[in-house]
């Protein structure tokens with residue numbers, strides 16, 4: 001049996017994107033429905049490291065004050081890099097507000113806020129297909145639930161379905177600018193456990209990172225509280241697969257602070273560790289968050305990007321619907337806002353991700369151990385860094401043995417700057433995208449040359 005519903009906006013996924021986009025559009029008086037495949041009680045339960053950078057900044061549609069109960073550790077202020085190869089621990093200050101959250105509580109509060117704003121939620125509803133009219137405009141989705149197949153028709157569909165969204169497999173975007181140059185190898189596979197320990201950990205003010213045996217992955221230990229730790233790991237899917245559950249268990253066994261620990265929860269998922277989509281719009285369609293590569297590709301942090309992209313998508317949908325024009329040109333400003341906010345920085349950071357897949361792990365760890373912490377932090381979060389003469393001298397002294405790699409890093413950094421310059425010139429209309437891309441791709445070719453990395457896109 002097939003039934004159908006009509007709405008102004010259909011949003012797929014009740015994650016960060018879904019809730020921010022929905023609250024934004026519902027606040028503006030639109031009829032918004034979120035379709036979520038999970039049950040109501042499970043909807044907020046999402047695989048995550050629970051670390052939040054920029055923890056003081058959330059879009060107004062769901063202000064931070066409505067999420068406060070999820071902030072279980074606001075005392076974290078730095079990264080602690082454990083480098084077994086060098087027998088060293090590097091403490092790196094992290095700029096901006098940091099926190100570790102209870103992800104389920106955060107998810108539940110988001111959903112509650114979006115519901116209060118007037119969003120309809122439909123749980124246990126798996127979107128299976130995208131509906132498009134003869135000209136290719138997306139006009140709705142098909143989903144299955146207990147009642148069979150239901151069609152949800154809308155002026156605009158927002159894809160907040162997360163990494164490797166099925167909507168993009170089903171839609172035909174051959175006549176749109178929507179980025180389809182997407183492959184699983186540009187994603188990471190990650191897994192985390194929530195672990196309780198009897199004795200408080202000594203590093204409850206730090207996000208702990210440790211390289212996995214290959215450079216393209218890392219382990220993390222993020223303290224939700226002094227005794228509840230989010231422990232996890234991930235690897236880039238272009239690499240040979242890791243056995244995530246066993247590798248985490250092996251590391252946990254080696255750490256005395258986890259003796260007699262109890263595992264409370266286990267979850268795994270994939271996440272984009274790539275540049276943001278060149279365009280995340282098509283007629284009648286916007287994608288945001290993990291569904292559009294809006295994640296910091298070096299840290300895997302995607303909550304902040306998802307919240308802001310969700311708001312931008314919601315606002316763009318409201319404007320397009322009020323103007324009666326859901327064409328690509330009418331939705332284009334959404335792409336510009338994403339690139340102008342975090343997209344340019346994430347594209348620059350992706351260059352270091354590309355570099356890391358081509359670099360020997362021991363050499364990389366030696367290099368990290370020799371560099372000044374604050375400069376590393378700058379590189380990690382801003383996508384670029386520069387050294388004062390005194391710092392250069394100190395670094396040269398400390399980094400003897402890694403000069404070849406530093407030179408390589410320096411060349412890569414200059415190219416990352418060029419790339420970010422190009423993203424700052426992101427076009428203001430769809431017709432100019434192809435020309436912009438060809439200049440961007442020339443810079444990417446130079447990056448592959450200098451780093452020796454495999455072509456990623």
Ligand SMILES: Cc1cc2nc3c(=O)[nH]c(=O)nc-3n(C[C@H](O)[C@H](O)[C@H](O)COP(=O)(O)OP(=O)(O)OC[C@H]3O[C@@H](n4cnc5c(N)ncnc54)[C@H](O)[C@@H]3O)c2cc1C
Pocket residue numbers: 012013014015016017018035036037038043046047048049050051052053125126127128160161162163166190191192232267268269270271288289290291295300301302303304306
């Ligand atoms: C293991 C792991 C650790 C991470 N650690 C961090 C971290 O510490 N800090 C950080 O900032 N980010 C982290 N991230 C990334 C972060 O979780 C994501 O970037 C963020 O959740 C993206 O939000 P989203 O709304 O785009 O997608 P999601 O949160 O993935 O939400 C997508 C929703 O869509 C639903 N859905 C999917 N397909 C369908 C369908 N066909 N029909 C109906 N519903 C569907 C899903 O059930 C889900 O509820 C991590 C990710 C992983 C996997």
